Amino acid sequence: MDERAPAVELKAITKTFPGVVANDDVNLTVMPGEIHAVVGENGAGKSTLMKILYGMIRPDGGTISVNGREIRFRSPKDAIASGIGMVHQHFMLATNLTVLENVVLGSEPTHGGVLDFDAARERIRDLSKTYGVPLDPDRIVEDLAVGERQRVEILKVLYRGARILILDEPTAVLVPQEVEELFRNLRDLKDRGVTIIFISHKLDEVLDIADSITVIRAGHTVATVKPQSVTARQLAELMVGSELPTPETRESTVTDEVMLSVRDVGVRVGERWTLQDVTFDIRRGEIVGIAGVEGNGQRELVDAIMGMRSPQQGSIHLGDADITRWSSRRRREAGIGYVPEDRQLRGLLLPSPLWENAMLGKQTMPPFSSGPWINRRGAHQRTDEVIHAYHVATPGPDTSAFALSGGNQQKLILGREMIAEPKVLIAAQPTRGIDVGAQAAVWEQIRRARAAGLALLLISADLEELIGLSDTLYVILRGALVAKLDPATVTPEELGSYMTGAREAASA
Amino acid sequence: MNTRVKVALLWLLVPVSAIVLALVVSSLVLIIIGENPVSAFRSMASYGTQPNSLASMVNRAVPLYVAGLAVAIGFKMNLFNIGVEGQYRLAALLSAAAGAAVSLPAPLHIAFIMLVAMAVGAFWAGVAGVLRVKRGVHEVVSTIMLNFIATGLGAYLLANYLRKPRLPNELIIQTRPIPPSGGLPSLAVVGGEDLRSFLVIAIALGIVVYVLIWRTRFGYDLRATGINPEAARASGIDPNRMVVRTMLISGAIAGLIGMSDLFGFFHAYTLDFPTGLGFDGIAVALVGLNHPAGIAVAALLFGWVDRAAQILDLEGIPKEVIIITKGVIILSVVVAYEVVRRIVQAQEIKAAAEATRKLEAQKEAVAA
Numbered sequence: 013m014d015e016r017a018p019a020v021e022l023k024a025i026t027k028t029f030p031g032v033v034a035n036d037d038v039n040l041t042v043m044p045g046e047i048h049a050v051v052g053e054n055g056a057g058k059s060t061l062m063k064i065l066y067g068m069i070r071p072d073g074g075t076i077s078v079n080g081r082e083i084r085f086r087s088p089k090d091a092i093a094s095g096i097g098m099v100h101q102h103f104m105l106a107t108n109l110t111v112l113e114n115v116v117l118g119s120e121p122t123h124g125g126v127l128d129f130d131a132a133r134e135r136i137r138d139l140s141k142t143y144g145v146p147l148d149p150d151r152i153v154e155d156l157a158v159g160e161r162q163r164v165e166i167l168k169v170l171y172r173g174a175r176i177l178i179l180d181e182p183t184a185v186l187v188p189q190e191v192e193e194l195f196r197n198l199r200d201l202k203d204r205g206v207t208i209i210f211i212s213h214k215l216d217e218v219l220d221i222a223d224s225i226t227v228i229r230a231g232h233t234v235a236t237v238k239p240q241s242v243t244a245r246q247l248a249e250l251m252v253g254s255e256l257p258t259p260e261t262r263e264s265t266v267t268d269e270v271m272l273s274v275r276d277v278g279v280r281v282g283e284r285w286t287l288q289d290v291t292f293d294i295r296r297g298e299i300v301g302i303a304g305v306e307g308n309g310q311r312e313l314v315d316a317i318m319g320m321r322s323p324q325q326g327s328i329h330l331g332d333a334d335i336t337r338w339s340s341r342r343r344r345e346a347g348i349g350y351v352p353e354d355r356q357l358r359g360l361l362l363p364s365p366l367w368e369n370a371m372l373g374k375q376t377m378p379p380f381s382s383g384p385w386i387n388r389r390g391a392h393q394r395t396d397e398v399i400h401a402y403h404v405a406t407p408g409p410d411t412s413a414f415a416l417s418g419g420n421q422q423k424l425i426l427g428r429e430m431i432a433e434p435k436v437l438i439a440a441q442p443t444r445g446i447d448v449g450a451q452a453a454v455w456e457q458i459r460r461a462r463a464a465g466l467a468l469l470l471i472s473a474d475l476e477e478l479i480g481l482s483d484t485l486y487v488i489l490r491g492a493l494v495a496k497l498d499p500a501t502v503t504p505e506e507l508g509s510y511m512t513g514a515r516e517a518a519s520a
Numbered sequence: 521m522n523t524r525v526k527v528a529l530l531w532l533l534v535p536v537s538a539i540v541l542a543l544v545v546s547s548l549v550l551i552i553i554g555e556n557p558v559s560a561f562r563s564m565a566s567y568g569t570q571p572n573s574l575a576s577m578v579n580r581a582v583p584l585y586v587a588g589l590a591v592a593i594g595f596k597m598n599l600f601n602i603g604v605e606g607q608y609r610l611a612a613l614l615s616a617a618a619g620a621a622v623s624l625p626a627p628l629h630i631a632f633i634m635l636v637a638m639a640v641g642a643f644w645a646g647v648a649g650v651l652r653v654k655r656g657v658h659e660v661v662s663t664i665m666l667n668f669i670a671t672g673l674g675a676y677l678l679a680n681y682l683r684k685p686r687l688p689n690e691l692i693i694q695t696r697p698i699p700p701s702g703g704l705p706s707l708a709v710v711g712g713e714d715l716r717s718f719l720v721i722a723i724a725l726g727i728v729v730y731v732l733i734w735r736t737r738f739g740y741d742l743r744a745t746g747i748n749p750e751a752a753r754a755s756g757i758d759p760n761r762m763v764v765r766t767m768l769i770s771g772a773i774a775g776l777i778g779m780s781d782l783f784g785f786f787h788a789y790t791l792d793f794p795t796g797l798g799f800d801g802i803a804v805a806l807v808g809l810n811h812p813a814g815i816a817v818a819a820l821l822f823g824w825v826d827r828a829a830q831i832l833d834l835e836g837i838p839k840e841v842i843i844i845t846k847g848v849i850i851l852s853v854v855v856a857y858e859v860v861r862r863i864v865q866a867q868e869i870k871a872a873a874e875a876t877r878k879l880e881a882q883k884e885a886v887a888a
Binding site for chain 1: 753
């Protein structure tokens, strides 16, 4: 096989945080000039591993070798000096500065103490040409699209002399076309001898781009495979370590009674219509799924239904009542529940105890309050119920929300919404970032609530979840519902092509 | 040890470390200016513990306490009411003038003056609230500006409309005196010093504020908005309405800051009516960690330091040293609070991780 020394070799890396083993006996061998993917569930230990490799965290045990030489990193500076660069998932750019200024930030070229931008500009032009990363150094970052900003990040790393690139979930923020563009760039980089470590949990992409794939599960590296020799499903099973649970909903429980009716709803943000002519019904016992690439109007739709943004057009009915002009609170009280997509931003009071979090959105209703008074005892009891019924791991209802893991936070939110027996539940990404066991539990609870008559709007990026749970499935693209599909017959591939607009509306 | 006790002891570290640090820094300053810190503190301690000093400490603490409450209620919602100063001064002036203009039976007279003061304070703060909601003007900017306007407006009104006709040889400019039915008798005379009875009202006010913030739905909404406005909005809270309401309440409380002095000592608004209490209230709220009980401790501490420092003049030590002491207390409380908060947080995370492990173990036991 290959006689060269590996570009990066990690042996028996171990890292323990108080109460958790984040990495345990992790082994990773990345050959020079390859694209090596590291896949695993959220919380499997990918990020910890990459932070170790980039010198942000020091491991408790194990060795790191770069180009055959064993190295100890004390800080990212050491990693950069050995030619390792990191492209973070969340861009670290000053948007009011130019590409050039951003690239040199932190390693500004000087000439006799004065900034020498001309030399830097030349080098950036050279780098863009050599590596096929086209960028005008004098454009303001603010004016760049997301994909271009990512290129600035890559250029920044190359500018510092990196020959080994770590990309942390680089596609999470990109639309499909930009993903293709990124992959082209990555292949070009590879052809010019750059080694790339690509972290992801999107298996299709990994199979598309990687030369080797290392699977990490619960802090261990479980296998390194070649993309040609595995299917996405096999890879997923390696990731979770067992047969995948499927989110199917057996027999239909859909009734004729319309619970939520959205009619011709349009939302304009500034000059742009971010939501247009959206019409659909959700009946008692029905799950309506909305598929779509993030940022195609899902957020505006949720906001319009929850009363956080008033639509410029159309109407929304809950049962017989026109709720278009109702306040959020009135809608909540009328029986609409909400599981927000970003639990920490919209769903929790992190420094507050769980019992105060369990009443968020329900604070005007029993058992949490009576009249103007908070009912502490009632709130504690209800919180205990949520903790037990939804298996929230916590010392008790007085623990602060920030102390809980993401999965447990999500269980608390889901529990507080479900236990109130809403008529309609708006659930955005209900299983994002939680482990497989918890995911299966959430699906089971959704199924049970549906059988009991819940009308659910499910917005999810997990296509299997959408297909498996939904009774009716819509695709949202550029703010409009472009297709209505039958989840019993549609495949994830078809769904994907509607989502990107590759396939035009057939049966909408 | 019980974790609750441990956490409580940790929190106790905040004021203790602040006071120790303040003593150390003030001693250094005293040494630098060539004074003996030990003798300075000793004379402060002996003077400050005399009965009349203790009564004076409480009298000084009461307006500070009310000011701290007014500021804290805004802080709880991340609303910085810097305008407490202007609100209470305008309220004191107008309520004193109104109180002098009517004649009512005693309890009603007091209630009337307090109501006018609260209404004026609420109105002045409400302007900032409405500006924030309707025009997006940050309340720090608007309340600072409103302070200047309040000062100017107050001086103009006093000089031109509300002034008591001057007797020959009388220099002081003031409103007409409020008749005795609009004053409060002293609670007790301690060592020759009146202990003013507004203290009782201030304590009641502290309890009301505590109940409002921690026991009512309104208080829950207020705290939720302060912690996470986005989540608060998603839960059905109208943030704009909360801003206006909180400013109104903060301003109404601010209106009462001058009442202790008005009812118990001045009986009129005069040019030498105490100023700066609104700004001191910010410090008191910070040191008291925005909790009515903490604010009480902070107000008493500041009241005592102010009183005890009077003796320094007699010792030939500039009593401005005490301003440094207060500054150090404020800074070290803020820092110590942050440190303790992190320790407590780390403990909570550990406990939660422990609970997760237990739940996992249970699950495995059930499965096996």
